[in-house]
Amino acid sequence: MTGIIKTWIKCPIGGSCLKGTHHHTGKGLTPGAVLALRRAGSLRLRGPSRLRQSPRPPSDLGWELSNPELKAARCRRRQPASRKERACDAGAMTPSPAKHRAKMDDIVVVAQGSQASRNVSNDPDVIKLQEIPTFQPLLKGLLSGQTSPTNAKLEKLDSQQVLQLCLRYQDHLHQCAEAVAFDQNALVKRIKEMDLSVETLFSFMQERQKRYAKYAEQIQKVNEMSAILRRIQMGIDQTVPLMERLNSLLPEGERLEPFSMKPDREPQL
């Protein structure tokens, strides 16, 4: 009768287990129990873990410790930033019971977090922040607080340069005003000259108009005289035949000479 000798040992969390294995099914393991089991030796859990979840995002998928070397390697892989992990790195197997809650080994990952958009250079908001140029505030004295050199040096202009600028501008204005005044005075002179020439021309034209008015008047007189003469001629032309008839009716002894208007004969009375 040969049988397998099974060595039973007392389990740290209560009950008895076979040596080398700790099978606890149907029991909820507290982290304290887990720590005790780990201290005792290898620990393997099967089935869904019912341990409390650690607030830190764990990087491992599972929660399996079968080898202290693996456990040490896992501790080295993780970021050795916190005190608790340093304790893990040092290989100290005796953290205080108050801190066992914070051990990385206790962390159970429920869902893998997405890390891709959390990188620094990929974030569009961060890129926009970095693209903002550097600028100074308006009142530079307020930037540094209460220091006196900033009060005097950062807000004043160079007096000599400003003086040069103002003098140059003043000179420019003076020259412009001089040019305008010069042109204006030239215009005034031209106006005076124009006025004189217009006056002389006007006087010439007035003289000529008076002369031509006299000539026109004389010509008008001549015209009238010629009209009068024509009328006279017509009258005489009408009257002379009548006079001839009258003369012919008179007796021979009293007939007058034939009428003529020639001036070289004496007028017949």
Add this chain to the structure above:
Amino acid sequence: MATGTPDSQARFGQSVKGLLTEKVNACGTDVIALTKQVLKGSRSSELLGQAARNMVLQEDAILHSEDSLRKMAIITTHLQYHVEQSSDLQDQLNHLLK
């Protein structure tokens, strides 16, 4: 800075906006004073005022010239009329003397 205006760091109880406003007002006043001084120094207003006064004195001459020119225009029309008349009369006289 003048003692009348508060120092930009002396009274930080005032808001930054108030300090900025005061600073802007002070700068504006200074610029205005500077510009007035520059204009006064360049004597541009005096020169231009003198030129304008001379121009105003010539207004009378300008009006007189305008009047004379109008009269001349009338005289030219009269003369044209005379010329026409005299040419007609000349034709008539030639005809009479034939």
